[in-house]
Amino acid sequence: MTIRQADDWDMHDDGGAPSANVESTIAAPVPIEGLRGKLTANAPLAKLVWFKTGGNADWLFEPADKEDLVEFLARLDGQMPVMALGLGSNMIIRDGGVPGVVVKLGKAFSNVEIGDDCRVSCDAGAHGILVSSAARDAGIAGLEFLRGIPGTVGGFVRMNGGAYGREVADILIDCDVIMPDGEWLTLPAADLDYSYRHSALPDGSVVMAARFQGAEGDPAIIGAEMDRIAEARENSQPLRTKTGGSTFKNPEGHKAWQLVDEAGCRGLMMGGAQVSEKHTNFLINTGTATSADIEGLGEEVKRRVYEHSGIQLEWEIQRVGRP
Known part of the structure; x- marks a missing residue:
């Protein structure tokens, strides 16, 4: 197994350019002998989540199969934070990146x-x-x-x-x-x-x-x-945009989208982030948003909804990593 260090090329999806990963001298979080997956230091995550924003993972582990993952986590022995990443559809990766190890499950899973x-x-x-x-x-x-x-x-x-x-x-x-x-x-x-x-x-x-x-x-x-x-x-949903799915949980007896709409937030923007015009419980990246824009817009929507209706919305989207 080889440890990789992601350089700036990995921050861009250029439609099939060769990988710019280079071997690194950085110390691995666990002994790597016998592991068969791919371990990458300072790995970009924005391209792996639907919002297409956010910082890097300290480490990204892509296990070869279940046995490989079990062995990796056993060696890690709880000494470092671990976060599993699927499609990245209901998640904000904050701009400061994710501490510890992000585990990305591929086709073998x-x-x-x-x-x-x-x-x-x-x-x-x-x-x-x-x-x-x-x-x-x-x-x-x-x-x-x-x-x-x-x-x-x-x-x-x-x-x-x-x-x-x-x-x-x-x-x-x-x-x-x-x-x-x-x-x-x-x-x-x-x-x-x-x-x-x-x-x-x-x-x-x-x-x-x-x-x-x-x-x-x-x-x-x-x-x-x-x-x-x-x-x-x-x-009903803005599926063809950079979004994260339903943003807020539905409060008891209410629909989150309706509360957001009634608070006048349809189309509201902060930086490159916007409340969807099509479905107001979706936030979208119009193309230039940072994760801070998206999370900040969500907090502003919560504030306006509470001011208008007295109902406190709760995030459904996961927000992870360093601000």
């Missing part, structure tokens, strides 16, 4: 298998679209809503992701998790203490896989529901 009794087993890197499509093809209903979650299994298991009236807590049987010290646990859904967009999984733990329970269904009916969800998202 995207498997989906259909089991007996309408059970669907998924690796943490599998996209919601892939999981729901595999279930549809097998005639398994109940997972259609995953088509509407722009993320991976690891992310929406951790945050109890949901859409269109359902959430992960409704279908999760159990999940495999590596704890910060490298211990591997299989946790039943009840142990995650799910609430709205929240679980009891500790910081630094990494979801590796999950099992979901569906029910027998007609693939044609399941597919039609997935198409309905896809069309609803396309018509």
